[in-house]
Amino acid sequence: MTRTLGERLRAIVGQKNVLDKLVELQTYEYDAYLERSVPRAVVFVETTEQVSRVLKILADEGIPFVPRGCGTNLSGGSLALDGAVVLEMGRMNKVLEIDIPNQHMTVQVGIFNLDISTILSPLGYYYAPDPASQKACSLGGNIAENAGGPHCFKYGVTSNHVLGVEVVLAGGEIVWLGGKNADPLGLDLTGTFVGSEGTLGIATTAILRILRKPEAVKTLLAVCDSLEDGGNVVSAIVAAGLMPATLEMVDNRTINAIEDSMACGFPREAAAVLLIELDGLRDGMEEMAEAITSLCKASGVPEVRVAKDEDERQALWRGRKGAFGSISRLAPNYMVADGTVPRTKLPEALRRVGEIGCRYDIRIASVFHAGDGNLHPLLLFDSRDPADREKVMAAGMEVLRVCAELGGTVSGEHGIGVEKLAALPLVFTDDDLRAQGLVKEAFDPKGLANPGKLLQRTGNGAGADGSAAQAARAEVPAGV
């Protein structure tokens, strides 16, 4: 970077809040995906005003930028390509307002997801989207990726819970999208912005819908002899008109990894367990739990355990949410294929994923949001072995192809980033992609916001090839 740029950035955020030495920048050259790319500089911002001033300078110089929260992104969305400057958002983590009568809160985006609900808990409220990484991921990243989580089945994803967002556009203009009312005027730019992976601008503050904590919660663990039985239970529950808050499944390999690392009480011998949680009024909950137990038995799942108390419930969730971390003990690396299929296609998708694993000789551990039809097969490998790595990339793409063929899509909640650019044609035509490009142009005509992500680059034939080039220069431990 030029000395002039460094000086200009330091004039805004202070001497210590710009990193531009290679050794410092290497901390910011990766996220939870497999590739690496060294940013031009890292700027720690504390206010929307600073973000605006930084983006104005970068626009003057024609330099791209990437907002960064906690770097837990699984699709390479936080990578700084094209010599982009990273804006580190973690210090913007304040709660600005909690408005209980209106059931919303205003927070800066650097706040950890879990902290939001922890802060709300004494007030009897919570924030519904609960990605498994919630201890380590920030709201800004959740907004960028339209993050999901186990409770999406009943309560929806991040975009269903963001009422408004303050955005700094490339060029530095500050604009509020949405607001404190549920149905603001005009195009739903809030909904369009959520899930845009930092390619339309930088969110700095958000107004979130908050929910009253349920009066009662009941957590059941169905112990399945096969993945298919688990899938059938899910279908039976939905068909019976029951609407649990979560329907989460993990397979035997994952169960054992979880038990090895944290002993949460999952039965090691089970082919799969299905974590079913009911919430709502206490009236009728016992009967609903009994109905689910009967449905399980009718679907060939004889054993259903009920969490006896809050400790047991927390243990089960600790296991589910710690699944990815536990898998790390099975192999140096894993790659998550985040495909989604219509719920009824889940058994077929799982069977075909199993076949892909056999064909490529790759061990697969599976975690999935069964209620949403969202698969997370974790393909285990060792990134130090280039052949292994190549094999896993090819197998991952086949998994996504299966999801697309079954009427689903190639990313349920982890985003396109650089990882899945090549998979976009599996679900979109050129016209579909061109229309999405129009939105990018309208928000960011100069293409400075997080370049090389979400949509293929147009014009010079780069894009997927470009990301492959990025991959070539990287040798990275993933899933850290």
Place this chain on the structure above:
Amino acid sequence: MSSEITIRGLSPLTESCPADEAQLAELLTLAGAGGAACYIAGGLTKQDWGPAPARIDRLVSTAGLSGCSDVDPDNLTLSAAPGTTVAEARERAHAVDRILPLDPGHPGRATIGGVVATGDQGARAAGYGGLRDLVLGVRATLADGSAVKFGGRTMKNVTGYDMTKLFVGSFGILGVITEATFRLLPRFDSQAVAILPLPSLDEAKASVARIIASYLQPLALEVISADALPPDFASSTAKLPGGRAATGAPAAGGRPLLLAGFSGHRAAVDRSIKEVTEAHPGVAAQVLRDDAAETLYEHLAASGPEAGGDRLGLRASVPISRALDMVAAAQTCAASNGLSVGFRAGAARGRVDLLLATRDGSGPNTDAWFASVLSHMRAQAVSMGGSLFVTGGAALLPGGYDAWGDVGPSLAIMKRIKERFDPTGILNPGRFVGGI
């Protein structure tokens, strides 16, 4: 063919009713080449919303694009063509024991395309959520004739931009929706609505605040003026199957009625109704159960307050705790201007429908005077952190009135999106915010 329909006083030169996407694409391509302004028409139930179009050369009806292409009860999804009426699509879901959670006004005429394009959602939005929460995917034909699809049939989808959200509520300015896929709900085990005639708006406000702060999860939480309903409302609902006849007098005009609806497990519904009614020991509550509750919602939707003539229709969206403040502001405004006011306030969503009418043609009754009423009510909504638009009675207002209100700085982005999707400006020109 030439059109006999008049939209807001404008007569289209031609009327077309494409039978498939190919015909629609050809029609839009031709319109684009000739710069012909197209008005996209479904059931025309919301033609009075917002401003009149700047011009209409060609009326494009979606009536030829009709039917449910896919109903998948196990995956809880339904896909329907734009000209399908909401009532028909709901019936298709009902037939497979599912609920299509759409509750717009006039569902017998309102179409899938129109409801997605306007985002209209009525009383049951409290439980169902808004259209933006329910549409999983859309297909659309753009101004250049290209057919595009976004989203899909899965609950979760972060593949590319969330273009579905961009199209929901876009009033046809970006393209013609040719199919929408919705999330379905399982059928309720049970449902019920408590109807409570309350002595005052203050009491209604306290009551809804209590319900919202409680563990109860209402399907509908409406506070409505008795005169926003047909005069025989109280007696007719009392006669509905399962309805408990009101012991007191029917709600007098001006007294608010609280409608609190719940759904789910029967025990949970019973407990909810009990809590709500016991909080008002002196009030004679009617409780409508199951089919009778359904009939009430149908009645509400079908009998929506119709603006026009001497009645100005307004819809506000405000933070939820301010919904009844908005009603109070309307009552004050009406009283000081010699107007009557009918209202329906979705207290869990912050949606407030107002109908302001002259009493027997009295009052100053000039367009400038109605314009000042509009701007006063809008200022109230804005001061509460919300917005307000005109849903009917444009004839009462002076030319060039602002039907939508100020969108703020994000309007510039909306304009840039419109320019890129529809560079020749043929799709519903002038119909949307900021003159888009």
